[in-house]
Amino acid sequence: MTEVEATDHLILEAAREVFLKKGFAGARMEDIAKTAGMNRALLHYYFRSKRELFQIVFDKHFTELQSGLQDILSSEVILTEKIQLIINFYLDKLEANPDLPAFIIQELTVNPERLFLLIKEKQRLPGRTRLVFEEQVREAVRKGRIREIDSRHLIINILSLVVFPYIGRPYAKMFLELDEPSYNAFLKIRRREISSFILKSIQP
Amino acid sequence: MTEVEATDHLILEAAREVFLKKGFAGARMEDIAKTAGMNRALLHYYFRSKRELFQIVFDKHFTELQSGLQDILSSEVILTEKIQLIINFYLDKLEANPDLPAFIIQELTVNPERLFLLIKEKQRLPGRTRLVFEEQVREAVRKGRIREIDSRHLIINILSLVVFPYIGRPYAKMFLELDEPSYNAFLKIRRREISSFILKSIQP
DNA sequence: GTCTATAGCTGGATAGAC
DNA sequence: GTCTATCCAGCTATAGAC
Numbered sequence: 142m143t144e145v146e147a148t149d150h151l152i153l154e155a156a157r158e159v160f161l162k163k164g165f166a167g168a169r170m171e172d173i174a175k176t177a178g179m180n181r182a183l184l185h186y187y188f189r190s191k192r193e194l195f196q197i198v199f200d201k202h203f204t205e206l207q208s209g210l211q212d213i214l215s216s217e218v219i220l221t222e223k224i225q226l227i228i229n230f231y232l233d234k235l236e237a238n239p240d241l242p243a244f245i246i247q248e249l250t251v252n253p254e255r256l257f258l259l260i261k262e263k264q265r266l267p268g269r270t271r272l273v274f275e276e277q278v279r280e281a282v283r284k285g286r287i288r289e290i291d292s293r294h295l296i297i298n299i300l301s302l303v304v305f306p307y308i309g310r311p312y313a314k315m316f317l318e319l320d321e322p323s324y325n326a327f328l329k330i331r332r333r334e335i336s337s338f339i340l341k342s343i344q345p
Numbered sequence: 346m347t348e349v350e351a352t353d354h355l356i357l358e359a360a361r362e363v364f365l366k367k368g369f370a371g372a373r374m375e376d377i378a379k380t381a382g383m384n385r386a387l388l389h390y391y392f393r394s395k396r397e398l399f400q401i402v403f404d405k406h407f408t409e410l411q412s413g414l415q416d417i418l419s420s421e422v423i424l425t426e427k428i429q430l431i432i433n434f435y436l437d438k439l440e441a442n443p444d445l446p447a448f449i450i451q452e453l454t455v456n457p458e459r460l461f462l463l464i465k466e467k468q469r470l471p472g473r474t475r476l477v478f479e480e481q482v483r484e485a486v487r488k489g490r491i492r493e494i495d496s497r498h499l500i501i502n503i504l505s506l507v508v509f510p511y512i513g514r515p516y517a518k519m520f521l522e523l524d525e526p527s528y529n530a531f532l533k534i535r536r537r538e539i540s541s542f543i544l545k546s547i548q549p
Numbered sequence: 550g551t552c553t554a555t556a557g558c559t560g561g562a563t564a565g566a567c
Numbered sequence: 568g569t570c571t572a573t574c575c576a577g578c579t580a581t582a583g584a585c
Contacts, residue, residue: 144568145568148568166370166371167370167455169559169560169561170560170561170562171560171561179569179570180569180570180571181560181561181562182562182563182569182570182571182572183568183569183570185561185562185563186568186569187568189562190561190562191560191561191562243450243451243454245516246447246512246513246515246516247447247451249515249516250447250514250515251371253515256515256516256519257519260519266522267519267520267521267522268522271520271521271522288545290538291538293521293531294535294538294542296520297509297510297517297521297535298506298542300509300513300517301505301506301508301509301510301513302502302505302506304505304509304513305501305504305505305508305509305512306501306505308450308509308512309450309504309505309508310454311450311453311454311457311460312449312450312453312460313501313504315460315461315464315471316471316475316500317471317475317497317501318470318471318472318475327497331498331501334494334495334498338498338502338546339546341492341545341546341547341548342542342543342545342546343545344545348550349550352550373577373578373579374578374579374580375578383551383552384551384552384553385578385579385580386551386552386553386554386580386581387550387551387552389579389580389581390550390551391550393580394579394580395578395579395580550585551584551585552583552584552585553582553583553584553585554581554582554583554584555580555581555582555583556579556580556581556582557578557579557580557581558577558578558579558580559576559577559578559579560575560576560577561574561575561576561577562573562574562575562576563572563573563574563575564571564572564573564574565570565571565572565573566569566570566571566572567568567569567570567571
């Protein structure tokens with residue numbers, strides 16, 4: 142790694158940290174600079190603008206999540222195991238980056254057009270992989286292995302149960318009256334809870 | 346209603362509209378003023394600051410949601426019906442105010458301390474009503490009417506399934522490749538889907 | 550009460566010395 | 568490449584005329 146690459150990397154790490162915690166609007170170039178151990182001017186020397194820096198961080202995280210999900214959806218494993226894989230893939234990511242969902246959702250809400258550019262760029266429309274999953278669900282229903290259910294609702298249900306406790310963390314903490322460590326413990330146990338909840342609900 | 350009250354009300358309505366759509370940081374006093382048909386100076390004449398205006402709007406919506414939920418949780422109806430009531434209460438609110446969850450979550454994420462002030466002010470800790478619900482769930486489990494489940498996970502599951510499709514709307518729309526009207530239709534059907542999903546998953 | 554004008558601050562971006 | 572100094576836009580908030 143050359144020195145420039147190393148500095149690039151240092152800045153991107155700092156940017157990741159600050160943007161994930163504060164979002165685009167809330168983040169200050171000053172904070173990123175300090176975290177990276179330099180001043181604002183140098184930041185702008187390496188990356189023209191705040192927006193550019195943000196896009197790099199955002200695109201990396203979003204693409205990682207999305208292509209991970211699509212890989213699993215289009216893979217050739219039986220339905221129940223596939224559901225398990227999705228849950229574990231997401232929860233692993235979220236345990237490592239608890240702020241990730243809020244970060245992504247907030248940006249998509251402010252800036253929904255970006256999504257289509259990103260998807261087109263990566264040449265990977267969700268439709269195709271979703272159709273594979275849809276067919277698999279229909280097949281399972283036909284064979285009587287699960288109850289009648291629309292695959293779109295199923296996938297949204299899975300994502301809801303996995304992601305909401307992270308986006309809604311401050312609310313859930315208050316409601317359940319748990320402090321940070323207790324809430325994290327709650328989330329740990331929850332991994333198993335989500336699986337059985339979903340598997341139970343699609344039983345024939 | 347006096348003239349002052351009418352103007353107050355006019356401003357609060359405008360503020361509600363703008364804050365819900367843009368959040369605190371994204372909202373501009375100029376936008377609120379225009380929506381209310383006046384200029385910024387007059388806004389400041391009626392409400393000292395942007396923060397004050399925001400708090401009024403936020404507190405009203407949050408308290409409404411929260412006390413509605415607590416009323417249902419502590420009411421005396423059987424468990425399955427109670428679940429149904431929660432789902433319908435939330436979905437009615439969300440259909441009328443699709444931006445509400447993102448608005449609330451975003452503020453709580455940036456400003457979690459406010460929550461405790463709000464709760465204390467209203468003299469209404471969630472703990473007590475949660476305990477009623479907890480006991481009800483335990484009772485249902487004991488009587489073999491539902492399977493063994495932790496009431497805390499159950500309530501978080503319900504909220505997840507109801508709220509996520511609204512917070513994650515831009516993501517879900519892209520993933521399911523639906524335009525705005527189709528997605529709204531999807532959400533309409535979903536109301537029934539959520540009920541059966543939950544009720545199925547807690548069967549003994 | 551309602552307006553115009555403007556003060557004052559915050560924060561992204563750039564110039565220019567080293 | 569890295570820094571200090573500075574510019575400038577955007578926005579909240581207030582002063583002051585009417």
